[in-house]
Amino acid sequence: MLWELFLEPSNLIFSISLSLMLLFGLIECLLLLIGSSSQGLMEQFVPDQLHEIQGVEADLEGSNLFLTFLDWLYLGRIPMLVWLVIFLTVYSLTGFITQIIFFNFTQFYLPLWLIAPACLIACMPLVRLSAAIISRILPKDETTAIYSEALIGRTALIILGEAKQDYPAQAKVKDQFGQIHYILVEPEIDTTFSLGQEVILTQQTKNGFKAITHSI
Numbered sequence: 001m002l003w004e005l006f007l008e009p010s011n012l013i014f015s016i017s018l019s020l021m022l023l024f025g026l027i028e029c030l031l032l033l034i035g036s037s038s039q040g041l042m043e044q045f046v047p048d049q050l051h052e053i054q055g056v057e058a059d060l061e062g063s064n065l066f067l068t069f070l071d072w073l074y075l076g077r078i079p080m081l082v083w084l085v086i087f088l089t090v091y092s093l094t095g096f097i098t099q100i101i102f103f104n105f106t107q108f109y110l111p112l113w114l115i116a117p118a119c120l121i122a123c124m125p126l127v128r129l130s131a132a133i134i135s136r137i138l139p140k141d142e143t144t145a146i147y148s149e150a151l152i153g154r155t156a157l158i159i160l161g162e163a164k165q166d167y168p169a170q171a172k173v174k175d176q177f178g179q180i181h182y183i184l185v186e187p188e189i190d191t192t193f194s195l196g197q198e199v200i201l202t203q204q205t206k207n208g209f210k211a212i213t214h215s216i
Helices: 002-007 009-033 039-043 048-054 065-072 080-106 112-122 124-137
Strands: 155-160 169-174 180-187 198-204 209-213
Touching: 002 009, 002 080, 009 080, 009 112, 080 112, 080 124, 112 124, 155 180, 180 198
Parallel strands: 180 209
Antiparallel strands: 155 169, 155 198, 169 180, 198 209
């Protein structure tokens, strides 16, 4: 019964998803045995803008809705390979279970063109829930903690929005350990910081930092 369900043409996309999940798991196990991992390669597929959005707790005007949706799915909050395995597993099981229930009532399966997109939409909340649970279980990456004051005097780059006094924009800055931090920056004097402009952090505020124009 299960094998027939797996080979049923109407379930092709779910069979492929489940097979890919098992394949990715096998490849990762083999790489771990030789002291390597696919994690670095997989993370290249996560948009940099997604990390930038996650790096700022405040709501930023003009945030991309698609990136917000990916963030809602916890993409980028857990290792990409783990998220992919969760998605493939949840999607395939959602499809198989739906087909089994429908077959028990009608004695035939839903067509692939209908069931595939329907299950893709239906499984998204379960993918998010599973990823959220896994994110609490997985150990966090070890980082070199620094005090925010240590960033004062460093050069930051405006990466989202336009900064004015009392209207900060998002910027990124590299600390002494080479780690990137995403912060909110506003001018110390009555001026404007534009997208792509480099500024020097001068003092910390309640929500971020004040800065002055970077002198070349």
